[in-house]
Amino acid sequence: MGRPPSFFTNFCIRQNPKTPLQNPNSQIRKRNLCSNNNINNRGNGEFKQNPDVKVVQDQFFKAKEVSRIIRTRPRWEQTLLSDFPTVNFVDPCFYNEVFKQQKNAFLSLRFYYWISSQEGFLPDRFTSNVIFSGLVKAKAAKLAQSFLEFVNFMPEPSYLEPYAECLCENGLIEEAIGVFDYLKRVHYCPSLKTWNSALSGSLKAERADAVWKFYGDMIESGVVADLDTTGYLIQAFCMENNVWKGYELLRRVLEDGHVPSNVAFNKLIRAFCKNGNYSRMSDLLHTMIAKNHSPDIFTYQEVISGLCKRNMKHEGFRIFNDLKDRGYAPDRVMYTTIIHGLCKMKWLGDARRLWFEMVQKGIIPNQYTYNTLIYGYFKIGNLMEAERLYKEMCDIGYGETTVNYNTMINGLCLNGKAEAAYELFKQMAERNVVGDVITYNSLIQGFCKKGNIAVGINLLYELLKQGMQPSTASYTLLIEKLCKMRQVDEAIVLWKDMQERGIVPAIWTHESIIVGLVEQGSLAEGIDWLSVMLKSRLRPRKETFERLIQCLSEADKWADALCFLSYMLKIGYASNECIYLLLVNKLCKDNSNRVEICIGKITEGAKAL
DNA sequence: CTAGGGTTAG
Structure with missing residues (x-):
């Protein structure tokens, strides 16, 4: 040559x-x-x-x-x-x-x-x-x-393949879907590795829907899934709160003699803990041990925080101490997890003790640890200690971040100090720290709790003006308070705004509006809202019915009160004696013949159920 | 040189 x-x-x-x-x-x-x-x-x-x-x-x-x-x-x-x-x-x-x-x-x-x-x-x-x-x-x-x-x-398909992978890793899922679709059109089939990273990227971007799309295309193109793929699918099920499907998939794989990664197990454990299914959780732990996939520090973290979520302090502690006895050295994340769990349960004494134990071992608390403990002190109303820790955190150089501010703003709002929280909010703007939806929601709730709905609504408008996506919590308390203050029309305006933005209202929001309507005398409308609610298979709480019945009987509208009582029985709530007594008392002052007829009807209806 | 972890609302 x-x-x-x-x-x-x-x-x-x-x-x-x-x-x-x-x-x-x-x-x-x-x-x-x-x-x-x-x-x-x-x-x-x-x-x-x-x-x-x-x-x-x-x-x-x-x-x-x-x-x-x-x-x-x-x-x-x-x-x-x-x-x-x-x-x-x-x-x-x-x-x-x-x-x-x-x-x-x-x-x-x-x-x-x-x-x-x-x-x-x-x-x-x-x-x-x-x-x-x-x-x-x-x-x-x-x-x-x-x-x-x-x-x-x-570029050539062979250059596009790693590009698609790169897009997924960076959370640019829509763009990645575009590239995958293009590759499909030119009959280029990406490798299993690329498909798997698409799945993993979608999980990172919290896009379970994208996982299913990619998986569907992958199967369609004839690529055979491996154990990593299975792990990602299990994670996707967990993400959608479809834990049983994930569990089912796990069992099938185990039957075939394969064992997915610990990640998949850990996510299942987290999901079962979240639903309070501890027997299934411990079942999974045993499976891991039996299959030679020892639970790792991540697994125990899920278990401990899962236990703490349900107020199971002693169990959480036992596992944590067990770990130490068996030679696992808890790291900063582990300490943060258990401290967080204890803070949630308001066991600040224990949380503090572990904080010092951690420091003594030479692990320096970081932003996560500080925020956790600050949150804990706010939770028990110890503002002094919370503020002191916050200052300490700033002094040792953990910058003024959105989360730090949110912890403070939320904590102050939780303790009725919405004005002080608002001062911090202004400080954020001065120091160029951007607020997010949590900042706004915390403030909205803080001001609502103090009855200052006008400020709350302004904050909501500002959030929207900033182009941020509000969440259910941005509206819930505002609507509730407006209804309580007999401004149901304004509440319904907000409700419609939620609908237009595709935000699903809390169940409680339906009930607030129904009670608000009935209380202001718009009975027919209230019943309409109730039937809409029942049609969408939402179950109002028993207290709501009792509140409605009480309110109507106080206004001497006993026929309507009875109407709600039969609704309540119809959807399977046993009415309690107080409500009957209340009604009977009211009715006795009325025409006694009709009373008997009505009571008879109700009890017949109740028996029929 | 990898998977996956911890903080703030509801």
Whole structure:
């Protein structure tokens, strides 16, 4: 094989960078792409035999030098070309090296854009592919995306596959779906590894729906799933609170003699704990042990926090101490988990004790640990200690973050200090810390609790003005308070706003409005709302019915009260004696004949159920 | 060199 026409040497004689370059034909380009291998081989002594080596090596050193310059010299655009009259700036190999040398993908891309803007430099498809894959390798999904828009070309499928993976890892699920769909259209089938990373990326982005889409496409394209895939599917089931389906899948895999990763087990354990199904949780622990997949620190974390969620302090503690006895050294996360659990249950003495135990072992509390304990102190109303810890956290340099502020704002609101919380909120803006939906919700709830609904509503409007997506909790307390203050119409305006934004109201919100309507005398409307609620298979609480019945009988509308009582019996609540007594008392003052008839009807109805 | 972990609302 002869020495290929080297256009590196051709450019050695070029003095004026503004002189238009010849656009080398693609054959040369391909040749150069092939010679990438030589670069990869450098240093193992082999390439002495290759006649291209000198040239490639030369290009390598130039790329290294250029990389250094664009990294360190602020105004390199003004000097670079004249400094390097011999560099071939449109060679794909050169960019390959720049991307390798220069870890900052953004700078490399800027360099490429700059070259493109120079008259006569026309990077072609091959160079574009190299740049694109450099960006993908650097995991710079956003840059790769903007690059594609800029050069307006579609890379080869084999370059798109890692791109799709990169998009998933960066949570750009919709974009990834687009790429997968394109690959499907051109009949290119991604590898199992790529499908799996799509699944894992979707989980990270909390997109169970995307998991199912990717999985469906994967099966359709004939790729056979592996154990990792199964693990991701189990996680997706857990994420959707479909724990039984996940469990079912696990059992099937176990029957086939396979054991999924601990991650899948841990997620199932978390889900079972969340539903209070501790026997199933311990069942899973035993399965893990039996299958030689020992529960790890993550597993125990799930177990402990799961137990604490249900107020099972002693069990949580027992497991934690057990762990220590068996030689597991709890780390900062583990300590934070148990401290959090104890704080939730308001066991601040124990939480504090563990805090000191942790510090004594040389583990320094971080933002998570601090926020957890601050939350705990607020929970028991110890504002002094909470504020002291907050100050300490700021002093030791945990920056003023949104979560830190949220912890304080929420804690203050919880303790009736909405105004003080609002001061912090203003401070956030001054110090350029952005608030999020939790900040706003905490404040809305704080002001509602103090009866200051106007401020609450303003906060809601501000949240919307900022373009943030409100949540159910943004509305719940506002609607409840408006109803209590006989401003049901305003409450319904908010309700409609929720509907338009696709936010599912809390069950309690339905009830607030029904009670509000009935209390203000809009009986028919209240009944309408109740039947809508029942039709959507939502079950009002018994207290709501009792409240309605009481309210109506107090207004001497006993017939309507009876109507709600029969509703209540109809959906299976046993009415309690107090309500009967109340009604009977009321009715006795009325026409006694009709009383008997009505009571008779109700008790018949109750027996029939 | 990997999976997966802990804080703030409801």
